[in-house]
Amino acid sequence: MVSLQDKEIAAWALDECKKQGAAAVRIGIHGGAGSSYELRDLAIDKIQRSSERSMVIQMFVDGRYGSYSTNRINKDELAGFIKKGIDNTRYLAEDPFRTLPDPSRYYKGKEFDLGLYDATFNDIDPQEKIELARRVGEEMHEKDPRILSHSEAYGDSLNFSYIADSQGFEGESFSTHFSISASVSVKDEQSDARPENYWFDYSLFYDTLKKQDIGKIALERTLAKLGTRKIASGEYPMLVDNLNARQLLSPIISAARGMALQQRNSFLIDKLGQQLFAPNMNLTDNPCNKNTPGARLFDSEGVATKKRAVIENGYLRTYFIDTYIANKMSIEPTISDVSALHLNQGEKSLDELMKSMNKGILVTGFNGGNCNSSTGDFSYGIEGFWIENGEKAHPVSEMNITGNIVTLWQILAETGNDPNTTSSWRLPSLLFENVAFSGL
Numbered sequence: 238m239v240s241l242q243d244k245e246i247a248a249w250a251l252d253e254c255k256k257q258g259a260a261a262v263r264i265g266i267h268g269g270a271g272s273s274y275e276l277r278d279l280a281i282d283k284i285q286r287s288s289e290r291s292m293v294i295q296m297f298v299d300g301r302y303g304s305y306s307t308n309r310i311n312k313d314e315l316a317g318f319i320k321k322g323i324d325n326t327r328y329l330a331e332d333p334f335r336t337l338p339d340p341s342r343y344y345k346g347k348e349f350d351l352g353l354y355d356a357t358f359n360d361i362d363p364q365e366k367i368e369l370a371r372r373v374g375e376e377m378h379e380k381d382p383r384i385l386s387h388s389e390a391y392g393d394s395l396n397f398s399y400i401a402d403s404q405g406f407e408g409e410s411f412s413t414h415f416s417i418s419a420s421v422s423v424k425d426e427q428s429d430a431r432p433e434n435y436w437f438d439y440s441l442f443y444d445t446l447k448k449q450d451i452g453k454i455a456l457e458r459t460l461a462k463l464g465t466r467k468i469a470s471g472e473y474p475m476l477v478d479n480l481n482a483r484q485l486l487s488p489i490i491s492a493a494r495g496m497a498l499q500q501r502n503s504f505l506i507d508k509l510g511q512q513l514f515a516p517n518m519n520l521t522d523n524p525c526n527k528n529t530p531g532a533r534l535f536d537s538e539g540v541a542t543k544k545r546a547v548i549e550n551g552y553l554r555t556y557f558i559d560t561y562i563a564n565k566m567s568i569e570p571t572i573s574d575v576s577a578l579h580l581n582q583g584e585k586s587l588d589e590l591m592k593s594m595n596k597g598i599l600v601t602g603f604n605g606g607n608c609n610s611s612t613g614d615f616s617y618g619i620e621g622f623w624i625e626n627g628e629k630a631h632p633v634s635e636m637n638i639t640g641n642i643v644t645l646w647q648i649l650a651e652t653g654n655d656p657n658t659t660s661s662w663r664l665p666s667l668l669f670e671n672v673a674f675s676g677l
Contacts, residue, residue: 238411239266239399243310247292247401250315254296255403257323261297261337263402263538266290266310271394274367278386279374281367294319298326302335334564337538342570343406344535344542351534352527353412355442358395366391369448373419376452381460385431387421389452393443406539414439415446419455425463432462439659441528458601461622465632468623472671474597474650475638476590476624479657481603482580482664486520488608488615488642490575493547493555495562497610504613504643505553512551515649517581520548522555524576531577531661542576551647578662583652587666590653592627598636598674599624606637613642619674636676645669 247264254262268290275283291308292315303326307318374389397411418437425432436455438447477485489505497503505513524533524542535541538560546554555571563570583590591599599622606617620634653666 238397239268239409243290244399244401246310246312246315247399249312250292250294250319251401251403253316253319254294254323257320259296259298259323259403261403263295263337263400265293265295266399267293267397269394269396271392272363272366273390273392274363274370275388275390276367276370276374277388279371279378279389282388294322296322296326297335297337298323300331300333301326301329302332303329334561336560336564337402337404338540338560338570340404340406342540343404344408344539346534351410351525351529351532353410353441353532354395355413355415355444357443358393358413361393361443366393369417372448373417373452376450377419377421377456380456381423383423383426383460383463384456385422385424387419387452387455389419390417392416392418400535400537400539402539408535408539410533410535413441415441415443417446417448417451419452421452421456421459423459423463425465427464430465432459432465434459434462437659439530441530461629462620462632462634465620465634467635467676468598468633468674470675472673474594475600475669475672475674476587476594476597477600477667477669478587479653479655479664479666481600482657482667483660483662484603484617485642485645485667486578486580486662486664488610488613489548489646490557490578492610492613493553493557494574495556495558495566498556498558499562499566502610504609504611505556508553509556511553513553513643514548514551514646516551517652518548518551518646518649519546519581521545521579521581522547522572522575522577523579526577529577529661529663530659531575533576536573536576538573540570540572542572545571547575547578576661578664579656580664581652582654582656582665584654585651587653587655590651590666590668591624591629593651593668594624594627597624598622598633599629600638604634608642613644615640615642615645633676636674639673639675645672648672 270288370391420435422433440446492503492505559573602620604618608615622629648670656663
């Protein structure tokens, strides 16, 4: 985390920038530490440990803006670094839209603990991390003669950020992250295919990280892909599991960001307040929930976060507009970006949603494709399972779904009760009505 000495240097750098001619300044000190231990077939394949710490100085000089970073955070070197930054910024074109936020929008609280930090982070023995990964591998090793290879990994990280600016804002945030993962590839004896799949867990705290059955589930998921085939093209109900729901929401969030809107590269231009999506779609940005990935009290500008409706009963309610874009567009700013998205939950599990399908496709992975940011038209490769009478009949692959992302979300039939808690986007499984699939 940021030391008292670093904070004192940041305060000094603010004053130095002002002395050398900056009209306004924002200082950021960011960094962290982490480790990863990767094994292949139970043998250590790669060990990596890293740490970083840098200062970013954003200068507003004579109607111009410059941003400079350095990892040499000491007064002796910063004085010359700041002078060069001031001089270089004066060569840039004027940009009157670059300003610090209205101070009334800053986060002004003194409590920075959102429950995102594990105090035991530095106490975990490296050998324990290796053994944890090895135990995950043992859940797969020689458990099936068709296994070609498997890999297992443990990773952790500590991230911190400190922001201060010349208008008096000061804020600090820090968080820890722990993960365990496994992947395995097998031989399909009926073809030349080499199916592979994975499983993982992620947590803010070491004690709550799931340390068992990761390898077992990865192997089960891989073996389930044996005998994959395509089916006839047509329109079928589509069920998307919670790990892959983000693929279908991402184009909407990207289109709601200020840069895309300002550059007229968004299918959501002038759509605020309109009912674009299914009435049962409610998406909320809820950044202040404790112990939640993505939670934060302020954004990268120091602006206070708050719970806000992004989509309410199908109506688009929010754009993500920072100070710069708001100035360029002559509109009111909101927040620089999403924090912790929550999509409304339904009452059924993934299995229960699947049982409600007569015929359809369960999507468990996307393989390439894209969505046009201007029109919302998309084409994605998919893999998953053909469903008959509520049961998995056989795996499918080498198929595409096509359509328009807005139209797709208009036919959202149900959401599951299984939000993905390993992500800052807590999205459940999604059941859509007839979607265009291309196959045979």
